[in-house]
Amino acid sequence: MSRFAQHFSELLFRVRGVRYSRAWIVDRLRDRQLDRELGLESSDRRSLRELGIDLPESVDYQPVSYSDFRVILNSITVTPDDVFLDLGCGMGRAVCLAAFYPFRSIIGVEISPELCSIAKENIARIRNRLRCSDIEIVNANANAYDIPPEVSVVFFFNPFGGAIMSAVLGRVAESARQRPRSLRLLFYGTAAATVFRKEAERYRWLRFCTELKLPTGAAALIYEVNGASV
Numbered sequence: 001m002s003r004f005a006q007h008f009s010e011l012l013f014r015v016r017g018v019r020y021s022r023a024w025i026v027d028r029l030r031d032r033q034l035d036r037e038l039g040l041e042s043s044d045r046r047s048l049r050e051l052g053i054d055l056p057e058s059v060d061y062q063p064v065s066y067s068d069f070r071v072i073l074n075s076i077t078v079t080p081d082d083v084f085l086d087l088g089c090g091m092g093r094a095v096c097l098a099a100f101y102p103f104r105s106i107i108g109v110e111i112s113p114e115l116c117s118i119a120k121e122n123i124a125r126i127r128n129r130l131r132c133s134d135i136e137i138v139n140a141n142a143n144a145y146d147i148p149p150e151v152s153v154v155f156f157f158n159p160f161g162g163a164i165m166s167a168v169l170g171r172v173a174e175s176a177r178q179r180p181r182s183l184r185l186l187f188y189g190t191a192a193a194t195v196f197r198k199e200a201e202r203y204r205w206l207r208f209c210t211e212l213k214l215p216t217g218a219a220a221l222i223y224e225v226n227g228a229s230v
Ligand SMILES: C[S@@+](CC[C@H](N)C(=O)[O-])C[C@H]1O[C@@H](n2cnc3c(N)ncnc32)[C@H](O)[C@@H]1O
Pocket: 048, 057, 058, 059, 060, 061, 062, 063, 064, 086, 087, 088, 089, 090, 091, 092, 093, 094, 109, 110, 111, 112, 115, 140, 141, 142, 143, 156, 157, 158, 159, 160, 164
């Protein structure tokens, strides 16, 4: 799906329901307040083109909603053996929020060096309040990133589509083949989730678990990697 089509379907989703739009605006204001309270700088949207990155299948930066993210993570079991990976971590909001859960370690991968620097500053500002302090930010294109064998939860918030997504899913499969394990994939963002649901039918090794309806009206899909058929 092109960047224009992704933005357009997000926009359609936003204007379709006044009820959801209002919830979304209130949520954005609350998120800014939470950023201030935590000392994070993660609320402003950033265009990848302005950041010097021109990849048609990559989607611009916008942060996950605090309340939606909490519902998503509360819906899965997190143990001290789990390792969280955010592919397209931007300014690191999801990475920081995941660190309030008992993950063993957390990795954020981001294509923009500037967003990586902001993510690192954000982590440094709240590190002493976090439950998980083993956090790494990697500046890379996700399609060239080898998924470490310890990773057990992968979060996608509408980071890219098309060939990049196919390549990344290939890397997920490769990682699961090398080290068979429980691996959960979380897809957030209504437009992205709708697109992904169609694409996922092609991958027999992905088992659909559930769809979450979230406080802002957005959706998230949770899949499990079916180790036996990878
Ligand atoms: C919608 S934002 C999500 C930000 C973050 N995950 C969060 O939830 O707050 C998508 C992010 O993916 C990044 N991105 C896009 N294409 C990428 C790629 N090929 N590799 C790594 N990051 C990418 C963008 O720069 C952007 O920061």
